[in-house]
Amino acid sequence: MISDEALGAFQVIVGEENVSREPAVLDTYAWQPTINDDPAKWVYRPVAVVLPGSTAEVQEVVKVCNKHGLKFKATTTGWGVYSGPTSDNVVQFDMRRMNKIIEIDEKNMYAVVEPYVTGAQLQAEAMKLGLNTHIIGAGPVCSPLASATSGWGVGWDCIYMSYSARNVLGVEWVLPDGELLYLGTPGSGSEWFCGDGPGPSLRGILRGTSGALGGHGVFTRCAIKLFNWPGPSELHTEGLLLDAQSEIPENIRFHMCFFPDRDKLADAVYEIGDAEIGYLATRVSPNVFLYGATPRLFRKLTRTSALRSLLSETLKWMFVIVLMGSSREEIEYQDAVVKKIVGDYKGFSLEMTEVPVIGPILPMNFLRVSAIPAIFRLGGLFTTALGRNETWDTQLDWAEVGEELRKRRIEQGEVLDDMGDNPFMALYENNTWSHCENIYQYDTRNEKHLEKLHTIFAESTIRAMEICQEPLSSFDWRVRKILGPLLYDYNYWQKQIAQSFGAEGAADTGMYCDEVDYDLSAGDPQLKEKLEKIIAEKK
Amino acid sequence: MALEDYKNDMEGCSRCSSCKWIPFNQVKSWRFAHNCPAISRYNLHAYSGSGKMIMGLSMLTGRSELNESIMDIIFTCQLCGACDTACKVYRDDIDLMDVLLELRTHCVEEGELVIEHMATIDALKRENNMLGEKKEARGDWADGLPVKDINQETVDVLFHAGCRYSYDQDSREALRGIVKLLVDSGVDVGIAGASETCCGGRAYKFGYQGEAENYADDMLSRVKSSGASLLVTPCADGYSAFNYLYPRMKKELPVEVLHISQYLERLLKNGEINLKNNVPRKVTYHDPCYLGRMGEPYLGDWQDSKLLRPMSMKRAGRNGVYDTPRDIIKQIPALELVEMERIREYSWCCGAGGGVWEAYPDFAVWTASERIEEALSTGADTLVTSCPWCLRVFREALAETEKDLRIMDISELFLESAGICSPATLKGGGAL
Numbered sequence: 001m002i003s004d005e006a007l008g009a010f011q012v013i014v015g016e017e018n019v020s021r022e023p024a025v026l027d028t029y030a031w032q033p034t035i036n037d038d039p040a041k042w043v044y045r046p047v048a049v050v051l052p053g054s055t056a057e058v059q060e061v062v063k064v065c066n067k068h069g070l071k072f073k074a075t076t077t078g079w080g081v082y083s084g085p086t087s088d089n090v091v092q093f094d095m096r097r098m099n100k101i102i103e104i105d106e107k108n109m110y111a112v113v114e115p116y117v118t119g120a121q122l123q124a125e126a127m128k129l130g131l132n133t134h135i136i137g138a139g140p141v142c143s144p145l146a147s148a149t150s151g152w153g154v155g156w157d158c159i160y161m162s163y164s165a166r167n168v169l170g171v172e173w174v175l176p177d178g179e180l181l182y183l184g185t186p187g188s189g190s191e192w193f194c195g196d197g198p199g200p201s202l203r204g205i206l207r208g209t210s211g212a213l214g215g216h217g218v219f220t221r222c223a224i225k226l227f228n229w230p231g232p233s234e235l236h237t238e239g240l241l242l243d244a245q246s247e248i249p250e251n252i253r254f255h256m257c258f259f260p261d262r263d264k265l266a267d268a269v270y271e272i273g274d275a276e277i278g279y280l281a282t283r284v285s286p287n288v289f290l291y292g293a294t295p296r297l298f299r300k301l302t303r304t305s306a307l308r309s310l311l312s313e314t315l316k317w318m319f320v321i322v323l324m325g326s327s328r329e330e331i332e333y334q335d336a337v338v339k340k341i342v343g344d345y346k347g348f349s350l351e352m353t354e355v356p357v358i359g360p361i362l363p364m365n366f367l368r369v370s371a372i373p374a375i376f377r378l379g380g381l382f383t384t385a386l387g388r389n390e391t392w393d394t395q396l397d398w399a400e401v402g403e404e405l406r407k408r409r410i411e412q413g414e415v416l417d418d419m420g421d422n423p424f425m426a427l428y429e430n431n432t433w434s435h436c437e438n439i440y441q442y443d444t445r446n447e448k449h450l451e452k453l454h455t456i457f458a459e460s461t462i463r464a465m466e467i468c469q470e471p472l473s474s475f476d477w478r479v480r481k482i483l484g485p486l487l488y489d490y491n492y493w494q495k496q497i498a499q500s501f502g503a504e505g506a507a508d509t510g511m512y513c514d515e516v517d518y519d520l521s522a523g524d525p526q527l528k529e530k531l532e533k534i535i536a537e538k539k
Numbered sequence: 540m541a542l543e544d545y546k547n548d549m550e551g552c553s554r555c556s557s558c559k560w561i562p563f564n565q566v567k568s569w570r571f572a573h574n575c576p577a578i579s580r581y582n583l584h585a586y587s588g589s590g591k592m593i594m595g596l597s598m599l600t601g602r603s604e605l606n607e608s609i610m611d612i613i614f615t616c617q618l619c620g621a622c623d624t625a626c627k628v629y630r631d632d633i634d635l636m637d638v639l640l641e642l643r644t645h646c647v648e649e650g651e652l653v654i655e656h657m658a659t660i661d662a663l664k665r666e667n668n669m670l671g672e673k674k675e676a677r678g679d680w681a682d683g684l685p686v687k688d689i690n691q692e693t694v695d696v697l698f699h700a701g702c703r704y705s706y707d708q709d710s711r712e713a714l715r716g717i718v719k720l721l722v723d724s725g726v727d728v729g730i731a732g733a734s735e736t737c738c739g740g741r742a743y744k745f746g747y748q749g750e751a752e753n754y755a756d757d758m759l760s761r762v763k764s765s766g767a768s769l770l771v772t773p774c775a776d777g778y779s780a781f782n783y784l785y786p787r788m789k790k791e792l793p794v795e796v797l798h799i800s801q802y803l804e805r806l807l808k809n810g811e812i813n814l815k816n817n818v819p820r821k822v823t824y825h826d827p828c829y830l831g832r833m834g835e836p837y838l839g840d841w842q843d844s845k846l847l848r849p850m851s852m853k854r855a856g857r858n859g860v861y862d863t864p865r866d867i868i869k870q871i872p873a874l875e876l877v878e879m880e881r882i883r884e885y886s887w888c889c890g891a892g893g894g895v896w897e898a899y900p901d902f903a904v905w906t907a908s909e910r911i912e913e914a915l916s917t918g919a920d921t922l923v924t925s926c927p928w929c930l931r932v933f934r935e936a937l938a939e940t941e942k943d944l945r946i947m948d949i950s951e952l953f954l955e956s957a958g959i960c961s962p963a964t965l966k967g968g969g970a971l
Contacts, residue, residue, distance in 0.1 A: 018582065022609065023603035024585070024598060025612070027597035027602055027603055030583045031552065031593040036553070041550075079555045096584075117569070118560065123566075165875075238885070239563065241562065241564065241628045243857075347564050368564060370562075376553060376555075376629050444550060445550065511733055
């Protein structure tokens with residue numbers, strides 16, 4: 001329970017209407033079912049929620065937290081377990097009132113945004129200027145600032161626009177003690193055009209690969225790199241999702257490529273990367289398309305062996321690449337390159353933009369990543385074993401491992417039947433490296449599904465180690481103590497960073513560097529045994 | 540039904556926040572990307588569709604208790620259904636709107652009552668209308684019109700004026716003009732006059748389901764005795780109540796129900812009316828929630844898991860009345876229609892619905908002002924709607940500004956072009 005004095009101090013700073021300690025109101029920040037393997041789905045209830053409206057207000061409320069021994073954690077649209085508190089005594093900062101696009105610098109191709117600007121909003125405004133922004137795989141509802149400063153950031157457009165950690169330029173950062181720090185060029189009083197200075201460049205400390213997920217203080221403004229958008233200022237679209245019919249610019253091509261086997265897909269994609277073409281790219285299973293579009297039909301198909309075989313075997317090695325050219329010559333060149341590479345590797349490509357009805361569904365659903373949340377349609381929720389960034393070949397192996405693990409769970413009724421092959425994959429920067437995480441579909445109202453959820457990550461980690469792959473990265477403080485020794489004691493360094501920036505005791509560092517003992521044997525005794533053996537071998 | 544019956548819906552919330560935005564494929568700007576007035580104005584997640592569902596789950600599972608503050612948040616909502624539409628872009632297994640309605644009923648049953656709503660319901664019981672006006676005066680708007688009285692004779696078409704239209708002086712000429720137009724066109728139309736009562740739709744939204752059922756029974760008997768095969772209403776709230784709420788309460792009317800815009804379009808198609816006069820205006824059209832996404836006919840109950848529910852059984856807003864008013868507008872000579880960014884099933888609410896007008900008038904006007912800003916951004920000189928509640932709150936909001944914009948009902952626009960009424964006699968048609 002927060003004291004009246006602390007609450008009153010918050011109210012003075014942000015106004016009474018922007019503070020609450022009502023239990024039911026606080027619970028709206030504690031219900032976090034997505035990527036939460038706790039069957040209860042409730043995380044710690046914050047002691048209060050505060051909505052600051054400016055950087056100065058953030059500094060002030062942080063100082064009040066420090067004075068009263070309260071931790072704090074900022075959140076934006078708040079999708080995912082990492083958005084909520086990880087312990088008692090946490091004040092949730094809902095950044096919703098800080099929702100402005102401060103500027104879009106057309107010439108230098110960047111935008112300065114506040115925390116609550118969404119990917120959809122930024123993209124809509126950028127497109128008017130012939131620019132585009134990276135939208136993460138979680139979709140256009142997410143905050144570009146949150147992703148750029150605080151967590152992951154992979155998406156379908158990474159082949160062209162890289163991922164969030166690479167696109168952050170300048171940052172305005174309220175440290176856990178309330179002090180203000182600027183990174184990149186704004187740190188030297190310049191414009192926001194470069195993340196590495198002149199001015200302090202702490203990009204690695206700021207977030208590293210996965211991000212501190214709220215454990216570092218509060219990021220109140222940041223500059224996001226923008227990219228070329230050779231399409232119209234508005235992609236006129238009728239309809240909402242699967243009924244969407246967009247105008248199709250002449251300079252876009254949408255190829256669904258099918259290959260006869262894994263190796264040919266792997267090699268073809270390497271060549272596509274070498275050719276430096278593509279605007280969006282992903283390897284996705286046709287069954288994922290199908291269950292997102294028609295979940296009821298999909299349930300029937302899973303009971304039909306011939307169709308099951310067609311989707312999960314014959315058409316399994318599918319690769320999607322969207323091309324955009326700045327001229328007719330460029331799009332024709334890219335188109336020809338894709339067709340040649342696909343042909344060289346005995347595949348075939350369906351160019352979808354000319355296909356009636358289906359073609360016009362694709363542009364906005366892919367360019368805005370609006371289609372992604374359709375994966376909710378099969379069962380209502382999903383979780384992921386998370387992932388790490390590796391070479392394309394390694395990631396294809398990892399996807400196959402995921403399929404093997406998933407199929408066993410499907411047989412045992414522990415997750416929904418998605419036909420097994422369900423990785424989320426993306427290529428970074430013309431395939432110099434790539435991302436893969438394995439998705440598990442389940443119904444949060446199904447007790448059997450909930451029962452074994454928490455063993456997915458551990459099982460995946462063990463399997464990775466068994467086949468000599470790197471362990472997966474995770475924000476889960478319960479496995480950090482286990483993962484640390486396997487990953488060069490990374491968490492020792494994260495804790496050092498947190499201490500240096502005064503985070504410990506002030507910011508909610510649960511998702512960043514806190515450690516707790518975790519008994520894996522509660523879920524599966526064999527898992528614990530296997531993991532201990534692997535750790536011993538690794539040491 | 541009880542809150543417990545919606546546990547699956549509430550537990551299904553992934554807290555993705557999609558309910559706060561228009562469907563993402565339709566986001567065209569930073570400024571007009573939001574869909575929910577409550578979260579847009581008050582910011583705490585609790586005000587969003589998701590937040591209200593989570594609060595419901597929290598109370599249902601004993602984590603928190605209903606109190607005045609929570610009741611206030613539950614009712615600070617127009618029940619416009621924008622969150623429900625946005626949620627259903629992705630979800631088949633959640634009926635967010637049903638949860639919002641049930642939360643209100645839960646408040647009423649638990650004795651957490653909005654004082655202003657209590658007063659309105661008391662007046663409704665006494666005077667049979669939502670405005671507290673004298674029931675004897677309900678039919679005064681039709682004085683001198685050569686229209687049949689259904690209490691005296693049977694008719695083919697029953698015209699239900701609705702509470703707001705019956706008493707709103709600013710809309711009187713338009714209402715009279717429409718009925719005169721129907722009579723002059725040879726339609727065998729009648730009204731209930733002073734014996735017309737509220738449809739009960741707004742009482743239902745206040746959480747008073749019993750009152751709504753009483754008025755549905757009353758309406759049902761009146762329709763049956765009128766001999767009509769068609770009911771026409773200019774009230775979007777009434778249209779939704781008759782088409783959706785009544786069948787849901789198992790009190791389906793045994794007649795076809797049309798909004799006035801649908802009936803006028805029918806008369807136009809049949810060549811019984813012509814739109815001959817130029818109306819040299821640049822107009823933008825506001826989709827009323829209860830003619831649009833919430834105006835969809837009732838689809839029936841679905842008893843199985845909602846995950847298995849076919850699209851045809853999902854109330855997703857796609858079958859609302861969107862094209863009809865636009866088709867009429869496009870037929871008016873010299874008139875230019877320009878669209879706002881938030882239209883059709885992802886339209887921004889006017890602000891007057893769900894009891895907000897009665898209990899939180901500042902919030903209603905704020906919401907309307909947002910829409911007026913959006914209308915002005917199109918360059919339109921006229922904002923057209925087809926609901927008397929929208930009309931009223933837009934006019935109230937506009938009166939608080941220096942903005943130069945005309946607010947018109949689709950009927951007024953129609954009458955002006957049909958030559959039935961002159962612009963000077965219509966509230967929206969005259970000079971500001």
